Amino acid sequence: xxxxxxxxxxxxxxxxxxxxxxxxxxxxxxxxxxxxxxxxxxxxxxxxxxxxxxxxxxxxxxxxxxxxxxxxxxxxxxxxxxxxxxxxxxxxxxxxxxxxxxxxxxxxxxxxxxxxxxxxxxxxxxxxxxxxxxxxxxxxxxxxxxxxxxxxxxxxxxxxxxxxxxxxxxxxxxxxxxxxxxxxxxxxxxxxxxxxxxxx
Amino acid sequence: xxxxxxxxxxxxxxxxxxxxxxxxxxxxxxxxxxxxxxxxxxxxxxxxxxxxxxxxxxxxxxxxxxxxxxxxxxxxxxxxxxxxxxxxxxxxxxxxxxxxxxxxxxxxxxxxxxxxxxxxxxxxxxxxxxxxxxxxxxxxxxxxxxxxxxxxxxxxxxxxxxxxxxxxxxxxxxxxxxxxxxxxxxxxxxxxxxxxxxxx
Amino acid sequence: xxxxxxxxxxxxxxxxxxxxxxxxxxxxxxxxxxxxxxxxxxxxxxxxxxxxxxxxxxxxxxxxxxxxxxxxxxxxxxxxxxxxxxxxxxxxxxxxxxxxxxxxxxxxxxxxxxxxxxxxxxxxxxxxxxxxxxxxxxxxxxxxxxxxxxxxxxxxxxxxxxxxxxxxxxxxxxxxxxxxxxxxxxxxxxxxxxxxxxxx
Amino acid sequence: xxxxxxxxxxxxxxxxxxxxxxxxxxxxxxxxxxxxxxxxxxxxxxxxxxxxxxxxxxxxxxxxxxxxxxxxxxxxxxxxxxxxxxxxxxxxxxxxxxxxxxxxxxxxxxxxxxxxxxxxxxxxxxxxxxxxxxxxxxxxxxxxxxxxxxxxxxxxxxxxxxxxxxxxxxxxxxxxxxxxxxxxxxxxxxxxxxxxxxxx
DNA sequence: GATGAATGAGCTTTCATTCAT
DNA sequence: TATGAATGAAAGCTCATTCAT
Numbered sequence: 045x046x047x048x049x050x051x052x053x054x055x056x057x058x059x060x061x062x063x064x065x066x067x068x069x070x071x072x073x074x075x076x077x078x079x080x081x082x083x084x085x086x087x088x089x090x091x092x093x094x095x096x097x098x099x100x101x102x103x104x105x106x107x108x109x110x111x112x113x114x115x116x117x118x119x120x121x122x123x124x125x126x127x128x129x130x131x132x133x134x135x136x137x138x139x140x141x142x143x144x145x146x147x148x149x150x151x152x153x154x155x156x157x158x159x160x161x162x163x164x165x166x167x168x169x170x171x172x173x174x175x176x177x178x179x180x181x182x183x184x185x186x187x188x189x190x191x192x193x194x195x196x197x198x199x200x201x202x203x204x205x206x207x208x209x210x211x212x213x214x215x216x217x218x219x220x221x222x223x224x225x226x227x228x229x230x231x232x233x234x235x236x237x238x239x240x241x242x243x244x
Numbered sequence: 245x246x247x248x249x250x251x252x253x254x255x256x257x258x259x260x261x262x263x264x265x266x267x268x269x270x271x272x273x274x275x276x277x278x279x280x281x282x283x284x285x286x287x288x289x290x291x292x293x294x295x296x297x298x299x300x301x302x303x304x305x306x307x308x309x310x311x312x313x314x315x316x317x318x319x320x321x322x323x324x325x326x327x328x329x330x331x332x333x334x335x336x337x338x339x340x341x342x343x344x345x346x347x348x349x350x351x352x353x354x355x356x357x358x359x360x361x362x363x364x365x366x367x368x369x370x371x372x373x374x375x376x377x378x379x380x381x382x383x384x385x386x387x388x389x390x391x392x393x394x395x396x397x398x399x400x401x402x403x404x405x406x407x408x409x410x411x412x413x414x415x416x417x418x419x420x421x422x423x424x425x426x427x428x429x430x431x432x433x434x435x436x437x438x439x440x441x442x443x444x
Numbered sequence: 445x446x447x448x449x450x451x452x453x454x455x456x457x458x459x460x461x462x463x464x465x466x467x468x469x470x471x472x473x474x475x476x477x478x479x480x481x482x483x484x485x486x487x488x489x490x491x492x493x494x495x496x497x498x499x500x501x502x503x504x505x506x507x508x509x510x511x512x513x514x515x516x517x518x519x520x521x522x523x524x525x526x527x528x529x530x531x532x533x534x535x536x537x538x539x540x541x542x543x544x545x546x547x548x549x550x551x552x553x554x555x556x557x558x559x560x561x562x563x564x565x566x567x568x569x570x571x572x573x574x575x576x577x578x579x580x581x582x583x584x585x586x587x588x589x590x591x592x593x594x595x596x597x598x599x600x601x602x603x604x605x606x607x608x609x610x611x612x613x614x615x616x617x618x619x620x621x622x623x624x625x626x627x628x629x630x631x632x633x634x635x636x637x638x639x640x641x642x643x644x
Numbered sequence: 645x646x647x648x649x650x651x652x653x654x655x656x657x658x659x660x661x662x663x664x665x666x667x668x669x670x671x672x673x674x675x676x677x678x679x680x681x682x683x684x685x686x687x688x689x690x691x692x693x694x695x696x697x698x699x700x701x702x703x704x705x706x707x708x709x710x711x712x713x714x715x716x717x718x719x720x721x722x723x724x725x726x727x728x729x730x731x732x733x734x735x736x737x738x739x740x741x742x743x744x745x746x747x748x749x750x751x752x753x754x755x756x757x758x759x760x761x762x763x764x765x766x767x768x769x770x771x772x773x774x775x776x777x778x779x780x781x782x783x784x785x786x787x788x789x790x791x792x793x794x795x796x797x798x799x800x801x802x803x804x805x806x807x808x809x810x811x812x813x814x815x816x817x818x819x820x821x822x823x824x825x826x827x828x829x830x831x832x833x834x835x836x837x838x839x840x841x842x843x844x
Numbered sequence: 845g846a847t848g849a850a851t852g853a854g855c856t857t858t859c860a861t862t863c864a865t
Numbered sequence: 866t867a868t869g870a871a872t873g874a875a876a877g878c879t880c881a882t883t884c885a886t
Contacts, residue, residue, distance in 0.1 A: 688873065
């Protein structure tokens with residue numbers, strides 16, 4: 045029997061260690077013993093709090109997603125210009141990717157494995173995120189910042205894709221990045237496009 | 245002892261079967277026996293051609309990347325407008341994702357596992373691809389289609405990100421997509437940006 | 445350190461709970477935690493009174509055997525006829541099997557496991573029991589109720605065997621049994637044999 | 645996937661080794677590795693032929709029961725006197741217990757563990773055996789060798805109980821037994837009973 | 845004394861790899 | 866060359882036992 049969901053210190057300790065190990069080694073490579081070691085507890089202790097390695101993984105992902113959402117949803121910028129909103133969107137995500145490297149890898153990872161359940165969460169989370177972006181664009185249509193004819197669904201997906209590459213690039217590279225500058229550039233490119241608009 | 249790299253019929257047979265199995269089950273879930281079964285050969289035969297499961301996986305990825313590059317690089321469109329080049333870029337990749345579903349999943353997959361070596365290839369391949377896109381943008385700068393101030397590195401990366409989401413979306417969804425229309429819309433958005441440019 | 449053999453209340457509590465659990469699940473299936481739960485004490489408490497699960501089991505068996513012997517030896521019927529003594533022997537054991545189901549299963553169980561020590565007890569206990577029956581038969585020889593040529597050792601063993609099947613049958617079946625009638629029939633068959641004696 | 649039921653040499657080898665180990669150590673004490681060692685094969689080989697330790701155990705029991713039944717049912721003695729039939733019944737079983745010590749222990753063992761399925765088999769097998777004995781008695785009633793009033797069900801059970809103790813006694817003791825003599829004595833006691841019939 | 849969270853030895857089981865045929 | 870039966874290292878998981886509270 046697993047202990048109650050009450051957030052005991054040990055439980056959190058294990059989740060954090062697991063996030064680190066899973067993000068580095070992936071699910072299959074990570075040995076339960078590695079996680080125990082990283083958490084500074086015995087192998088058996090993990091099974092006091094989680095039914096199985098699989099379940100632990102799912103909890104780590106879920107927890108990461110929750111934290112991720114909490115962090116990146118935080119600010120509501122409805123009153124700002126679309127340009128600023130996009131800037132902020134990228135800035136926030138890039139910052140998160142840097143600050144919470146491990147969690148980020150787990151939350152954004154492309155987990156082929158895992159119960160259908162976990163896939164469900166990730167798809168849902170992504171959809172939710174994309175929908176949030178889409179709503180942002182819809183609002184911009186209303187204010188006239190964006191053309192009515194824009195396929196906001198597609199555009200939101202594209203923004204999400206850009207967000208993805210940049211985050212993973214930032215996560216994996218060793219260099220330090222000026223994420224504010226990157227966010228600004230992205231916002232600019234996104235708003236104006238690549239094409240040279242005559243008379244600008 | 246492993247056979248020479250010479251492409252024997254059996255060898256190719258195994259690689260193809262492996263691509264299918266790996267793309268469906270992922271590296272760890274895929275059992276060598278599954279691959280042997282899918283290839284219609286004995287388990288031992290695989291080891292005649294590949295040193296280990298790991299090596300086989302690497303060869304599959306390498307082969308997939310090669311084939312992928314071959315297919316998506318195929319056309320040279322230097323003389324076309326940037327808009328058309330982008331259109332074509334997306335069209336080609338989307339078409340490839342649909343036509344070669346299995347290979348696509350292997351080639352674009354986010355393989356956390358695997359030797360550093362394989363990661364190397366994938367990063368290299370990606371960089372190469374991104375560079376190709378970057379060059380495309382650089383040429384457009386020269387022709388005046390794009391502003392000199394554009395950070396073509398960043399822009400190329402963003403394009404690559406958009407390419408990624410769309411391909412995976414197309415790969416995983418069950419619906420049929422009008423990829424020509426998608427490509428067109430993407431090209432439009434990419435060129436003009438989201439912002440409503442006054443006087444258009 | 446284990447407590448003195450002094451029968452504390454807790455100690456008895458645990459033994460009783462253990463008897464129940466062991467009789468239902470067998471030694472290996474029974475978890476120490478199950479027993480603790482059944483006894484309404486903490487897991488650690490059991491180790492205050494018993495050195496190990498094994499020792500606890502041994503004590504349970506020993507205690508059960510003691511109780512069993514106490515109950516079934518109780519009456520001394522030397523002055524009765526052999527027929528009546530046999531009747532009583534079976535009646536007593538059958539009654540015990542029904543009344544003390546759990547203890548019975550432990551006391552009569554065929555424990556393949558366990559220290560040689562415990563096997564020793566069980567064999568000794570059995571031998572003792574068989575000897576008691578043998579003595580009964582020997583006395584019957586003296587009174588002329590039984591032929592001098594009878595192999596009383598063998599006969600006692602056979603009676604013990606009959607006792608065994610009947611008890612286990614009564615223990616495991618759900619029906620209610622008229623054990624007095626059974627005892628009577630057994631006594632009859634045992635005394636007269638199966639063969640139809642001419643002139644009876 | 646387990647290999648076909650075809651009686652391959654290895655399969656039988658493992659079953660025999662398992663019978664030996666299980667009969668000595670019991671199910672839980674026996675380690676799969678012990679069995680592999682006893683069979684002179686690798687640990688993994690066992691899993692080529694059996695899905696699990698549990699399944700192996702069940703097959704061993706089933707096989708033992710089958711063999712046991714085959715051996716002890718062999719002779720049909722309907723035309724002999726009841727005395728001779730009983731003699732033979734005991735002789736056969738005792739001989740089997742001695743000749744096939746291991747199998748005997750598995751076939752007659754009191755397995756508390758194991759799937760309900762295996763319990764089913766054992767109960768069925770026992771019932772079948774008892775019924776066979778009962779039929780023997782019923783036939784004897786018809787020929788007038790036995791009193792019509794005999795509770796043949798009970799008597800058969802009692803015989804089965806006697807058979808049990810004797811077999812286990814023979815199995816566990818180190819002495820050599822004159823089983824023909826034992827069988828003769830048992831037949832005598834069984835037929836005539838313990839009671840001294842006046843005028844015999 | 846009493847507890848139950850923590851532990852790790854020990855077990856079952858999987859599956860990549862070998863090798864006799 | 867091709868095979869698949871045989872193998873054993875490696876990993877997940879259980880649970881008797883300990884010990885800080």
